[in-house]
């Protein structure tokens with residue numbers, strides 16, 4: 177089996193390149209790593225000249241902001257960190273614009289939060305803006321909008337933001353540039369026996385095989401854990417994801433020029449990197465948006481019959497009120513909720529309740545309405561509520577199943 181980038185040829189690829197704080201600022205002094213950044217800019221301009229479309233997702237606002245204020249450490253208070261990021265973001269963009277301008281490459285600033293993408297219209301507006309920028313030959317430079325990002329609406333780290341961005345632009349590749357060559361079976365700085373992991377077919381299966389304790393830098397929030405989450409999101413959207421060393425950006429060109437097949441996974445001619453293969457059947461854009469773009473605001477617990485119906489191979493059903501046993505959280509129609517089942521596991525003396533995540537979906541009714549109609553047939557909804565907006569609680573088009581099924 178060979179899973180190559182979706183466009184199937186290397187004529188014109190769409191690449192998202194994510195650069196973490198450790199590749200932008202010196203970890204001791206916070207001074208910008210100008211030679212690194214210049215090499216990256218040269219590589220991106222080279223990629224553009226080869227006909228590729230490039231999006232840069234960059235951290236570094238906090239690091240650059242700290243340097244501007246002559247502060248050694250990140251402040252403790254969230255609003256002060258946000259202030260530092262606001263100071264650094266303009267300077268970060270100025271630095272990129274200065275470097276790209278030397279090579280006549282126009283760039284654009286795109287600042288996003290998860291909240292912006294939770295609304296389908298705003299999500300599509302962002303998709304359209306990216307599309308227009310790439311069609312104009314511009315390199316969008318993306319960061320999280322730290323001024324308005326607090327935990328509820330945060331991507332949390334730029335690895336996740338880069339995976340969401342890669343899904344939005346239908347990228348062929350996501351490059352997660354970091355301070356190590358690749359993913360290892362353990363932390364290579366503390367364990368000399370740690371082995372490089374070169375090709376990953378299934379990110380979720382990998383979690384038991386590698387120890388991903390390697391922390392991010394003191395300024396960044398990511399580490400290997402967030403890279404694996406990003407790889408899982410991106411590969412689910414059909415994006416081949418690569419972890420490679422941030423200080424050697426030219427490797428990107430070698431990697432995309434080298435056709436991949438499982439037979440040459442140990443190719444010695446390529447620089448060390450980890451390749452996460454894109455899923456053969458990527459999730460449709462809308463379902464991927466529901467799963468990763470939206471924040472869950474509640475939970476609907478369903479019974480075994482409903483689990484069977486919504487996970488049925490071939491013809492998955494919508495979720496009806498009859499299969500709902502419990503509602504948690506306060507939400508209104510059109511918001512995203514998790515779908516779970518509680519199962520009782522009988523031990524000799526005790527019973528244990530296990531909660532299993534089934535999926536996520538957009539509801540047609542509020543939590544208060546669902547509490548009143550749960551367990552009833554669709555034909556009873558009008559009597560119970562005085563109206564019946566929809567016969568199902570979650571339509572199958574708005575429902576994403578996350579447990580493994582056979583289809």
Ligand SMILES: N[C@@H](CCC(=O)OP(=O)(O)O)C(=O)O
Nearest residue numbers: 197236237238334396397398
């Ligand atoms: N928006 C922040 C990003 C912080 C962050 O997640 O950094 P990293 O883990 O290095 O990708 C900044 O620009 O400093």
